[in-house]
Amino acid sequence: MNPRRWLPLLCLAGGSVLLSCADIAAPSRSGAYEWRRIVATASGPDTLSFHWPQARLPVRFWAEDTLNLPVHVQQAIDQWQAAFLYGEFRGELVADSSIADVIVASGIAPKGGLSVTRLESLMAPECQGATDIELDASGHQILPPIRVYVDPRFDPAAPGVDACMALTTTHEVGHSLGIFAHSPNAEDIMFADPVVAELSPRDRATAELASHTEPTLTAAPR
Amino acid sequence: MRAPLTLLLTLAAGATALEAQVDYSARLGVTWATALVRDDIINEIEVRQKLAPTLVLGVALPIAPLYRAGLELALATSGYQSNEEGGTTVDLGTLRTGTITLGLDGPVSHGLRWRAGVGLLRYLPAEDQGIFLRGGTTRFLAGAGIDYRRPIMTKWDLMASLHYDFHRFTTDELEARGFSQSQGVQRIGVSIGLARGHR
Numbered sequence: 001m002n003p004r005r006w007l008p009l010l011c012l013a014g015g016s017v018l019l020s021c022a023d024i025a026a027p028s029r030s031g032a033y034e035w036r037r038i039v040a041t042a043s044g045p046d047t048l049s050f051h052w053p054q055a056r057l058p059v060r061f062w063a064e065d066t067l068n069l070p071v072h073v074q075q076a077i078d079q080w081q082a083a084f085l086y087g088e089f090r091g092e093l094v095a096d097s098s099i100a101d102v103i104v105a106s107g108i109a110p111k112g113g114l115s116v117t118r119l120e121s122l123m124a125p126e127c128q129g130a131t132d133i134e135l136d137a138s139g140h141q142i143l144p145p146i147r148v149y150v151d152p153r154f155d156p157a158a159p160g161v162d163a164c165m166a167l168t169t170t171h172e173v174g175h176s177l178g179i180f181a182h183s184p185n186a187e188d189i190m191f192a193d194p195v196v197a198e199l200s201p202r203d204r205a206t207a208e209l210a211s212h213t214e215p216t217l218t219a220a221p222r
Numbered sequence: 223m224r225a226p227l228t229l230l231l232t233l234a235a236g237a238t239a240l241e242a243q244v245d246y247s248a249r250l251g252v253t254w255a256t257a258l259v260r261d262d263i264i265n266e267i268e269v270r271q272k273l274a275p276t277l278v279l280g281v282a283l284p285i286a287p288l289y290r291a292g293l294e295l296a297l298a299t300s301g302y303q304s305n306e307e308g309g310t311t312v313d314l315g316t317l318r319t320g321t322i323t324l325g326l327d328g329p330v331s332h333g334l335r336w337r338a339g340v341g342l343l344r345y346l347p348a349e350d351q352g353i354f355l356r357g358g359t360t361r362f363l364a365g366a367g368i369d370y371r372r373p374i375m376t377k378w379d380l381m382a383s384l385h386y387d388f389h390r391f392t393t394d395e396l397e398a399r400g401f402s403q404s405q406g407v408q409r410i411g412v413s414i415g416l417a418r419g420h421r
Contacts (some may be wrong), residue, residue: 025401026261026390085259085352085399086267086304087312124319199402212264212306 003044015033029205033188036210037180040140043126050142051088051178051210052101058090060146060222061173062100067156072166073104076173078202079189083204088211089177097145101222104169126164127152131175136220144222148172167197174203243248244419245290247381251413253298253319258391259353259405265307269353274300278383278413282327289328294339296321296411298319316348321387323365330368338366340421341388356394365409369415381417386410 038048052059065072070093077091094100109130132147150168152161171194182192188200199207253276257268275298282292302317325339343363347354365387371379392404 022403022406023260024396024405027402027404029263044262081351082355085261086269086306087314087352087393204399208263212267 018209020174029209031202031204032209033183033185033190033202034181034205035179035190046139046216048216049178049210049213050180050181050215050219051213052219054087056219057087058092058098059101059176060094061091061102061104062094062097064084064105065150067104067106067150067165068162069104069150069165069169071174072169076170077164079170079199080173080177080207083199083207084211085208088208089102091173099222101144101146101219102148103145104150106151107149108151109147109149126154126158126161127168129168129172131172133175133180135217140217142217142219144175144219148176163197168193170194170199174207177207178215179203179206198203229338243284245280245282245292245348245417247278247415247417248281249278249280249381249383249413249415251276251278251411253296253409253411255409256407257405258302258363259396263266267306269302269304269314271302271319272300272318274298276411278411278415280417280418282351285326289326290338292327292337294321294323294325294341296323311417314352316353318346318348320344320346321363323363323387325365327369327404333370333372335369335371336366337369337383337385338364339409342415343387343394345391353393353395356398359391359393361389361391363387367411377418377419380411380414384410384416386414396414 015140033181034048038045038047055105061073061077063069077093080089081091085169097103108128109132126152129148129150132149134139134143135164136143148169150165150172152165156162167189171189174190179190183206184195185191185202187196188203189193189196189198253274255271255274257270259269261267261386271381276296278294278296280294282290284293297318297320299316299318304312304314321341321343323339323341325337327335327337331334336385341363344358344360345354345358347358350357365385367383367385370382374380386408388406390404391407392401
């Protein structure tokens with residue numbers, strides 16, 4: 001066996017080992033904002049956090065067929081799905097509300113439960129939204145469906161209302177995924193009075209952290 | 223009229239002689255790869271392609287008494303998944319790869335030949351989502367391997383191949399998300415098939 005015949009192979013192998021050592025460098029997600037909801041209890045503050053477990057995916061959304069809501073909900077699902085790199089969330093629109101995990105309807109939220117957000121928009125005054133999450137008696141299990149309400153404040157055909165409905169739907173769907181708090185930054189979709197139509201890098205980083213944090217809430221079977 | 227005819231006959235004779243020296247091979251096998259991405263969100267996460275059935279087609283021409291230059295096309299398809307430290311595994315869909323490699327091979331000893339080459343590797347996800355949200359990616363690749371051939375008929379050889387290659391992986395989506403550098407990915411493939419050519 002002539003060692004010179006092996007030379008090209010050995011050079012390539014050596015080079016490849018040297019070149020293939022380093023790993024990709026993950027980005028900092030330090031821009032993420034607080035997404036958990038802190039509630040006061042008799043024994044002190046309680047931190048509520050949630051994300052849909054893999055076994056419950058895809059999350060089933062039902063949208064009332066009015067005010068372009070099915071389109072807005074599908075766009076919201078698409079935006080939130082695109083926020084994740086590793087399949088943490090998938091959603092789908094369903095026709096039957098009785099099997100839905102999240103129900104999106106027009107109108108003003110009629111009841112309490114744990115109202116994660118009751119959006120009173122100042123910067124985008126054309127519409128408002130709210131997400132109601134009902135907990136069981138223990139306070140640590142969500143009783144689906146989560147109910148999302150989006151409501152136009154003016155004539156739905158008025159300028160800006162449809163765009164407001166779209167971004168508010170995306171905001172409320174964000175709550176239904178487990179982002180229970182608002183961003184302090186107006187450039188984020190999860191700002192209390194959202195004015196942007198797209199998720200920001202902070203929104204994505206927050207959603208990623210929320211979906212990889214051990215939740216304190218579980219979802220009851222539907 | 224005789225000159226063009228002579229040229230045509232000469233070219234035809236040359237092509238026939240060339241064809242007689244061309245070596246073809248077709249093999250089936252599997253490819254194993256190291257992680258495509260490593261991330262850290264609360265826990266460590268890695269994305270990895272599953273063991274991929276692979277079809278390899280090759281053609282080679284002699285360039286020296288002992289050496290051949292060749293072109294090889296490999297197609298592999300499998301699922302890919304994310305694994306989070308602590309046990310959560312998520313199937314992310316189907317991922318196909320197409321590789322084209324230009325290489326050299328030469329003798330080692332009885333029936334054994336080394337091979338080395340460079341080429342391009344294209345990742346073709348079934349769906350544009352997750353790390354492939356902005357589509358697949360094409361990467362430069364370098365590899366090497368060992369082939370074993372054993373004659374089984376007049377012109378046909380049984381061919382077994384062990385192959386190693388590496389490339390550096392990233393995607394447009396990962397770069398847009400702020401991932402820097404790229405991930406060194408090493409792949410090992412084994413395949414078996416038939417080769418036809420001159421001896």
